[in-house]
Amino acid sequence: MRYRVTGIKPQTEAERVDASGFDQEPLRSFLDALHDGVYITDANGITVTINKAYERITGISRAEVVGFHMADLVKAGFISKSASLEVIRERRPITLVQTIHGSRKIVVTGTPMFSADGSIAYVVTSVRDITELLLAKHAQEQLEQIQRIREAYKVPEIKSLSAPGVITSQQTEPCFALAKRVAKSTAKILIQGETGTGKTLLARYIHQQSDRMEGPFLELNCAAFPEGLLEAELFGYAPGAFTGATPRGKQGLLDVAHGGTLFLDEIGDLPLALQVKLLKVVEENRYLPVGGTAFRHTNVRLITATHQYLNDHVKKGSFREDLFYRISVVPLWLPPLRQRRDEVIPLLNYYLDHFNQLHDVNRRWNPEALELLSNYSWPGNIRELINLTERLAVTAVGDEITTTTLPHEIFPALPLSLEPVSGDLRQQVKRFEQQLIQQALAKHGTTRAAAAVLGIDQSTLVKKQRRWR
Numbered sequence: 001m002r003y004r005v006t007g008i009k010p011q012t013e014a015e016r017v018d019a020s021g022f023d024q025e026p027l028r029s030f031l032d033a034l035h036d037g038v039y040i041t042d043a044n045g046i047t048v049t050i051n052k053a054y055e056r057i058t059g060i061s062r063a064e065v066v067g068f069h070m071a072d073l074v075k076a077g078f079i080s081k082s083a084s085l086e087v088i089r090e091r092r093p094i095t096l097v098q099t100i101h102g103s104r105k106i107v108v109t110g111t112p113m114f115s116a117d118g119s120i121a122y123v124v125t126s127v128r129d130i131t132e133l134l135l136a137k138h139a140q141e142q143l144e145q146i147q148r149i150r151e152a153y154k155v156p157e158i159k160s161l162s163a164p165g166v167i168t169s170q171q172t173e174p175c176f177a178l179a180k181r182v183a184k185s186t187a188k189i190l191i192q193g194e195t196g197t198g199k200t201l202l203a204r205y206i207h208q209q210s211d212r213m214e215g216p217f218l219e220l221n222c223a224a225f226p227e228g229l230l231e232a233e234l235f236g237y238a239p240g241a242f243t244g245a246t247p248r249g250k251q252g253l254l255d256v257a258h259g260g261t262l263f264l265d266e267i268g269d270l271p272l273a274l275q276v277k278l279l280k281v282v283e284e285n286r287y288l289p290v291g292g293t294a295f296r297h298t299n300v301r302l303i304t305a306t307h308q309y310l311n312d313h314v315k316k317g318s319f320r321e322d323l324f325y326r327i328s329v330v331p332l333w334l335p336p337l338r339q340r341r342d343e344v345i346p347l348l349n350y351y352l353d354h355f356n357q358l359h360d361v362n363r364r365w366n367p368e369a370l371e372l373l374s375n376y377s378w379p380g381n382i383r384e385l386i387n388l389t390e391r392l393a394v395t396a397v398g399d400e401i402t403t404t405t406l407p408h409e410i411f412p413a414l415p416l417s418l419e420p421v422s423g424d425l426r427q428q429v430k431r432f433e434q435q436l437i438q439q440a441l442a443k444h445g446t447t448r449a450a451a452a453v454l455g456i457d458q459s460t461l462v463k464k465q466r467r468w469r
């Protein structure tokens with residue numbers, strides 16, 4: 001006998017069969033017909049029987065367990081923990097996830113069967129193998145993640161810098177001029193600037209000015225993904241590199257961007273382990289895909305960007321000094337919008353035209369509103385300006401965007417006073433109503449919220465808005 005039975009005299013399989021009746025027909029056939037595994041012990045935790053599905057799922061045979069105590073089977077390493085013993089201890093159904101043979105995962109639910117006197121007669125445990133299910137789920141999650149990243153790459157092709165929409169000023173012209181001069185070289189460029197200052201736009205401009213303009217321009221935000229996923233996206237992976245990997249492996253962006261430009265945004269967030277791999281790319285134009293054994297060559301122009309002070313990261317040791325110097329051969333700096341005052345009004349006009357077309361409206365800036373906006377600090381830079389312009393274009397009442405339309409959270413000092421109105425009573429009432437609605441919209445953002453505050457139906461408010469156009 002291979003196991004010592006804990007405090008209970010071991011019984012032979014024949015003895016247990018006689019005592020329980022579980023192995024007599026037709027019960028035996030019923031149990032064997034089940035797809036899920038079944039494991040039955042008596043009240044002491046001694047195995048009474050198992051069915052064929054249990055043998056199939058676990059690879060454990062009847063002869064190895066029937067007549068033996070669960071505690072000894074756990075000790076011998078057949079299973080990681082015993083649901084039956086817990087059921088006996090707790091006198092209630094118990095569900096566990098067990099590991100068998102170190103890798104297969106099974107869900108085990110043990111249920112007590114009580115005798116007429118309330119004592120436990122047997123514990124019946126059902127067993128379901130979830131290994132395949134977990135693998136399928138893992139593979140599905142990986143695929144979904146990769147799909148999401150691919151979607152994120154689908155950035156619209158940029159307008160050329162010669163298009164009237166790209167606004168520059170004395171503060172940014174030198175930066176664009178330098179970018180143009182170095183675009184045709186292979187020198188590595190690091191673009192620095194606050195978020196929303198136009199770093200991505202500048203990187204695209206460099207790509208368009210370079211000999212690679214016919215090749216792809218791909219962008220990856222290093223702050224947006226966990227390390228493992230970032231590595232897989234950047235360097236790709238070899239077939240079967242990890243559970244759930246596609247059988248043919250996957251190309252990394254360093255491959256996909258072949259002949260073009262790879263723009264790595266938020267490079268300061270690149271984990272140290274990946275910095276080492278990137279250094280090899282920068283120095284030797286080669287890299288090892290995840291799980292790969294052979295180096296791959298790459299032909300991409302690397303442009304990096306950050307809104308952080310990388311020098312500080314180098315001092316703290318969170319960014320490699322050698323990589324920093326390699327990627328910042330030509331550093332470019334985009335000043336924040338508050339230091340580019342000359343650009344604010346042209347940007348406001350350009351984007352208002354754009355949203356007028358997009359939303360089929362005909363708004364125009366009132367000079368006072370324009371004045372306030374051009375003196376605003378724009379902490380979110382051009383992106384904030386674009387968002388606010390769109391908001392005002394869609395929420396304004398009437399064609400003119402006035403100071404009363406400007407959001408209170410941005411301009412809290414603005415009095416919510418009403419403008420003086422003139423004309424006959426009907427005209428004055430109409431204009432007064434218009435101003436009240438305009439204020440409510442500016443303050444509450446949506447027609448639904450503004451209508452609720454004014455105590456009118458949303459449809460009534462929208463109808464009034466239409467009449468003013």
Ligand SMILES: Nc1ncnc2c1ncn2[C@@H]1O[C@H](COP(=O)(O)OP(=O)(O)OP(=O)(O)O)[C@@H](O)[C@H]1O
Binds near residue numbers: 195307347
């Ligand atoms: N000079 C410009 N003229 C007109 N639009 C601009 C200009 N610069 C940037 N934009 C627009 O402003 C928005 C933000 O620019 P962009 O995405 O390039 O900023 P960013 O610095 O890369 O931001 P982040 O750091 O958040 O990635 C974009 O819609 C871009 O087209």
